[in-house]
Amino acid sequence: MAGARLTLWGPFRLGRPAVIVHGGAGGWRGVSSLEEVEAAVQEAVRRGVVGRDARNMLVEAIVALEDSGVLNAGIGSVLTIDGRVEMDAGLMMDDLTAGGVGAVTYPRNPIRLAEWIAFNTPHVLLVASAADRLAERLGLERHPGPSSRALERWRRVMEKLQAGAEDLPRRYVELYRLYYGDTVGAVVLDKEGRMAAGASTGGVAFKHPGRVGDSPVPGAGFYVERGVGGCSATGIGETILIGRPCLYAVELLKAGVPVEEAARAAVARHTRLFGGDNLGLILLDAEGNAAAAMNTEAMPVAAAGSEHELATVMKRQS
Numbered sequence: 348m349a350g351a352r353l354t355l356w357g358p359f360r361l362g363r364p365a366v367i368v369h370g371g372a373g374g375w376r377g378v379s380s381l382e383e384v385e386a387a388v389q390e391a392v393r394r395g396v397v398g399r400d401a402r403n404m405l406v407e408a409i410v411a412l413e414d415s416g417v418l419n420a421g422i423g424s425v426l427t428i429d430g431r432v433e434m435d436a437g438l439m440m441d442d443l444t445a446g447g448v449g450a451v452t453y454p455r456n457p458i459r460l461a462e463w464i465a466f467n468t469p470h471v472l473l474v475a476s477a478a479d480r481l482a483e484r485l486g487l488e489r490h491p492g493p494s495s496r497a498l499e500r501w502r503r504v505m506e507k508l509q510a511g512a513e514d515l516p517r518r519y520v521e522l523y524r525l526y527y528g529d530t531v532g533a534v535v536l537d538k539e540g541r542m543a544a545g546a547s548t549g550g551v552a553f554k555h556p557g558r559v560g561d562s563p564v565p566g567a568g569f570y571v572e573r574g575v576g577g578c579s580a581t582g583i584g585e586t587i588l589i590g591r592p593c594l595y596a597v598e599l600l601k602a603g604v605p606v607e608e609a610a611r612a613a614v615a616r617h618t619r620l621f622g623g624d625n626l627g628l629i630l631l632d633a634e635g636n637a638a639a640a641m642n643t644e645a646m647p648v649a650a651a652g653s654e655h656e657l658a659t660v661m662k663r664q665s
């Protein structure tokens with residue numbers, strides 16, 4: 348099966364501090380050029396690596412990705428089947444503090460709301476209109492609404508979908524599997540050796556309103572453990588929620604498996620469980636070694652540390 352092929356990036360020794368980010372695994376039928384997304388992930392690691400601590404490094408890297416406008420998060424978010432932006436985001440610190448938001452529409456930077464929830468409430472996950480009201484009360488910057496690129500694609504695909512209306516349910520499922528991707532995520536290690544991981548997304552394009560994926564859920568969209576390592580995932584959220592590849596990858600690190608082997612094994616396991624074309628992940632260990640793996644067509648990644656800075660768009664090897 349072509350989709351079952353696995354592509355690996357790394358390992359790279361980044362040192363301490365270190366930041367690795369991804370710009371979403373998928374088929375890259377997105378509306379942005381590969382040059383634009385490579386520049387966006389590179390800018391994000393530059394912003395992250397100068398942060399004052401793991402929390403600040405992680406949030407600033409993800410805010411940069413949300414603000415890029417060329418990835419499926421923040422102002423670049425894809426649209427639901429009814430043409431609206433609904434975003435998920437979450438983060439976790441290596442002391443097991445975590446916060447996330449699901450199906451929010453108000454904040455320009457959902458990761459800032461997830462951060463606030465992690466550090467100021469006893470909760471992990473807040474969703475939909477109540478989370479939006481909180482964002483407004485906190486004075487977070489407001490999301491400008493669907494980008495012209497996202498709207499234009501939504502109109503184009505909806506026209507095609509409606510043209511074959513008799514097959515609507517089947518066509519909808521096909522569409523869903525075709526248009527995931529471009530989500531963002533990051534894992535960081537600060538100078539003191541503290542770590543954090545997180546993700547942010549507009550979700551899968553053409554999703555049902557109210558659908559929440561893996562990106563705000565610790566263990567699924569991201570996971571980190573002190574002295575071990577951290578992971579951020581991207582792909583079809585329904586498979587990631589069930590398979591928990593980030594938790595699995597970090598458990599492998601804990602068992603002493605090298606970072607590239609752990610990344611490869613986590614994606615291979617996911618492929619065995621769910622088939623191909625549904626997962627990419629980035630992995631960073633507590634020593635500052637990074638790798639990325641995917642079973643999709645492409646995934647932009649960038650990493651920066653005291654010993655290295657690099658960015659690329661990973662492509663499936665044919």
Ligand code: ASP
Binds near residue numbers: 371529530548561580
């Ligand atoms: N994992 C995200 C979701 O299912 C989508 C993606 O990574 O592209 O919401």
